Amino acid sequence: MSFLFEFRKFFSKKNTLNFDKVSNVHPTNRGIPVPTKNWEKECGACNICETNCPTQTIQKKGNDLLDFDYGKCLQCGICVNICPDGKLRNSGFLYTFTLHREDFYISYQNGKLLPIPRQNRSLTENQIRFRTLSKKRGFLYREVAAGGNNTVESELNASFNSVFDSESEGIRCVASPKHADAIVYSGPISANMEAPLQTTWDVMSEPKALIACGTEAVSGGLFPLGKRPKEPDLFISGDPPRPDVILQAFRLLLGRFSFQFQEALQKFLESET
Ligand code: SF4
Ligand code: SF4
Structure with a gap:
């Protein structure tokens, strides 16, 4: 019996994850918070997400600029739940890793990502x-x-x-x-x-x-x-x-x-x- 069991296992489909095919986004996970797709108007005087984030991940600069340091984010979802205008959403984006700490600094202007010019990011x-x-x-x-x-x-x-x-x-x-x-x-x-x-x-x-x-x-x-x-x-x-x-x-x-x-x-x- 055990021989047959082993024989069948030999030909059965592997359950191990194929790392070349796995996605960096998982819809059932919160992932990092990002602006919603239909961001329409400026945030104005509101800074509720900034003041309620437990790790000071978010900094609001002016009426339309939000800075995130995703190296501080717990992916707790508080900012998403608390925004009165529904301007933030849980993205499901999970690949928050980098060889350079500075890569975690991301700015959004009116909901659009502002790419940071890549400075000397070569390997140490x-x-x-x-x-x-x-x-x-x-x-x-x-x-x-x-x-x-x-x-x-x-x-x-x-x-x-x-x-x-x-x-x-x-x-x-x-x-x-x-x-x-x-x-x-x-x-x-x-x-x-x-x-x-x-x-x-x-x-x-x-x-x-x-x-x-x-x-x-x-x-x-x-x-x-x-x-x-x-x-x-x-x-x-x-x-x-x-x-x-x-x-x-x-x-x-x-x-x-x-x-x-x-x-x-x-x-x-x-x-x-
Ligand atoms: S998910 Fe939590 S830790 Fe991350 S920015 Fe929002 S409130 Fe801060
Ligand atoms: S994203 Fe929402 S909570 Fe944050 S400043 Fe804008 S309106 Fe306020």
């Missing part, structure tokens, strides 16, 4: 060295929960299940930082976790990468951001990010996935108009 020396080492074989990481609420850890755990299958990308979690190529940390780095995070970083050999996983790790979220060993090599926003988002971000760091947050968001918004 450390990102290049890490990619050269890991592109083919993947990487091992040590996870550090630096004052978070364990939601990121739940999603990281899920990234190893048979649907997301992190190990098929050669990406594994290890117990000792001495065996690790990267640190994935979550949380805003509370005062008590600054030294352990620094020590974990110091004992790792070069080349190595620091990965900020979750909105709190990127910007502090609801809390002040603590001291990091260095500027992260990869920023993954979302509270928490889904396993497929985390793995796609890892693939970006490895150079297996071509993605730029601002361009992808612009393309997504244009596709909807």
Whole structure:
């Protein structure tokens, strides 16, 4: 019987996600807030979304300009629910990750995205060295929960299940930082976790990468951001990010996935108009 079972399984359809086909938008998820499609008039004196956002993601400048820092956004939906004119919507856009923190700054004028001119966004020396080492074989990481609420850890755990299958990308979690190529940390780095995070970083050999996983790790979220060993090599926003988002971000760091947050968001918004 067990032989027949194994035989049938061999020919059955795989359930593992195909990362080359998966979408960056999921209609049943909130994703980041964006202006509604039929934005008609200026916001005037209203600044309700700005004052009610728990992480100061939104800054209103003038009557028609809204600045977002998506590295701070929890994707909680409060701004969407509270806008009296229905000018914001949950987009379902989930790929909030980047190799450069500045990419998360987005401005909208009268509901239209203002592209920020791309400044020197080439890879850092450390990102290049890490990619050269890991592109083919993947990487091992040590996870550090630096004052978070364990939601990121739940999603990281899920990234190893048979649907997301992190190990098929050669990406594994290890117990000792001495065996690790990267640190994935979550949380805003509370005062008590600054030294352990620094020590974990110091004992790792070069080349190595620091990965900020979750909105709190990127910007502090609801809390002040603590001291990091260095500027992260990869920023993954979302509270928490889904396993497929985390793995796609890892693939970006490895150079297996071509993605730029601002361009992808612009393309997504244009596709909807
Ligand atoms: S954190 Fe919440 S309220 Fe603030 S911009 Fe994001 S979704 Fe809106
Ligand atoms: S988007 Fe809505 S809540 Fe925000 S400033 Fe404009 S009208 Fe006010």
